[in-house]
Amino acid sequence: MVRHPDAAMKARLRRYWLAPLPAPPERYRRGPWRPGFFRSGRRSTALTARLGLWLGLAFGICFLTGLLSHVIQHPPGWFWWPSRPVRLYQVTQGLHVITGLASAPLLVAKLWSVYPRLFAWPPARTVAHAAERGAVALLVAASLFQVVSGILNIFQKYGLMPFFFTAAHYWIGWLLIGAMLIHVGTRPRRTEGLSKDRRRLLLGVGAAAGLITLFTAGQTVRPLAPVALLAPRRPGDGPQGLPVNKTAAAAGVLPLIDDPAYRIILAGPGGELSLDLAALNALPQHAAILPIACVEGWSSTATWSGVRLRDLVAMAGADPDRAVAEVESVQAGGRYRTSVVAPEHVRDPLTLIALRLRGEVLHADHGYPARLIAPNRPGVLQTKWVGRITVREET
Amino acid sequence: MTRVRTLLIVAGVAGLVHAVLGLLTDPDIRLAGVLIFLAVVLVAHDALWMPALLAVTTLVARMRNRKTPESTPGPGNG
Structure with a gap:
């Protein structure tokens, strides 16, 4: 029997992709690489999946509202933006920043829940495993980049960013959404329930996100201005009762x-x-x-x-x-x-x-x-x- | 693999390609600065922030367990 050359090539690629890589010597398996180093019983795939869902929704909202803001400022030929309702941009951009800030505790909790996987042994079992880990590293780096640079931007700490914020935040936004979609597409589906302990933890993370929202939303939602303790600017700040960015x-x-x-x-x-x-x-x-x-x-x-x-x-x-x-x-x-x-x-x-x-x-x-x-x-x-x-x- | 998963992966790859092309061609992008920042936030999170967070939470849990000896055995590292 003669195999089709395409099938042979596919089989060869598959073998290469899934071939076991040599494990590092066992003597290097120290510290967090030791089995049983991480013993918190609160981590679980179900908890990670729920945190991931919330974070994915938050990043999705940030991406869409950010994309809208970008095309309003750099309109392509096909784009049309109305002058009414007068507060539409105020709502979409307020949502972008509030959701971005609320995603910070979600990201911290999500990364905590998967932190032991960073110390998987062997670090790369196959080429496929190494590629998957590289893609996750890209997703994590892009997530941290977006949240950290977004916070630095609203506090106007431009000196800490060795790049032009607007352009970098836009392109890394695409990188993040691309890596996130691949991550969602390749994750196994989890349907288990949560223990009481983990539900409490999830509630705590949700409460932290809620409090951050409450303490920052006042920068755009006037009735919440008195409790806008974390907002860099409030509606009544500045000369003539209006904030200023560039004097x-x-x-x-x-x-x-x-x-x-x-x-x-x-x-x-x-x-x-x-x-x-x-x-x-x-x-x-x-x-x-x-x-x-x-x-x-x-x-x-x-x-x-x-x-x-x-x-x-x-x-x-x-x-x-x-x-x-x-x-x-x-x-x-x-x-x-x-x-x-x-x-x-x-x-x-x-x-x-x-x-x-x-x-x-x-x-x-x-x-x-x-x-x-x-x-x-x-x-x-x-x-x-x-x-x-x-x-x-x-x- | 379901059709939805395939669609997600294809859309994701398209997003990544668009991002990389944008990062390479946008004249407003200082690529070295972007790459350095990506690396710094990743390393700072994994090597500094998370170990510090785990150390603090482990310490708090141990102190709490010492106060209530009848409770279940204390947790280990984060």
Whole structure:
């Protein structure tokens, strides 16, 4: 009988994949590698499976809300994001950060429950076993990377991260979700029940996740602000009762915004206009109650007033119902000095070039003399210290 | 292997490939920094954090058992 060459190749690969690897000498089996070193009776595969389910759900929510935030900030051609409901981004990003923080105790407990497996003997029985362990190491490293870098980001400890957080958090998010799906797809199904002891442990982990949520959710859920003990920012913090991420001093714009020669250049199909603060104040003024919803999870709602962007777009000679506006800051550099306002937001009457906050002239840290504020957009896209608006009509 | 498991594995591999390509081609990625951070959090967790956590919980359990001698034999390492 002649075997098909493909079948022969498959058989050879299978043999290689499952061939036993030589075990290290037994004398090296010391410390945690010794049999019976880990004696806690609380670990079980059923407990691990339940912790894994919770953690998987938390990571799934974080991945989807994070992906949404990413495409809002870097919209591909097919993507469309509405201006209403005005609080939608506030909810999705608040959920992203709250769930990410709540996943920390779940991750600690999950890794505790499988920690003895790190010291399996022999360390690699077969090539397949070695590959499986490598995949688990990747999953664990990516999980820790996401939780730790996310926490460092909301506390603004950028110096501890040797990379640009936003890009790395996004790509490692893909790595994590990919490794997690493979892990779920290759795990045996567990259906055993839990002992009373393990149920109590699971309850404790759930309580820790709940307490972290309770003590941080106040950064975006106003009624919980008084107990937001772990939140880096609360809704009422900062000048004019609103938190600030980047101050005017840090952005290097103080001399520019205090200059009497300050103007907004409004460019469009109808030509170019130069508007000083008096000219902006002389235009019809409107108010909008809108949240600043930061990518770091905090948000705060306030009454903003100023000129409708759609009115400025009309002044620039474009149709406000199908125009795109590129809003630029007077900042010399920085990743967020420019933002593009899509037609959905340009035409929305709530989108303002704000001149006042809670009835007072904007504080320098909130974007004096003029800033963009639009409904349902991340805070990093609400350009401060506006110096130029370029309008073009969508074809 | 069920169809769902196959689907999960295929989707997972696609996610991994997308991540690796992104990490290699995104100009905003400092690959060395990302790899160092991945290694540091993994080693810090496995070699520092978890042994410390187990040492503390074992100590607490032993102290508790010493106070209540009628209880069951004390646990060993974490």
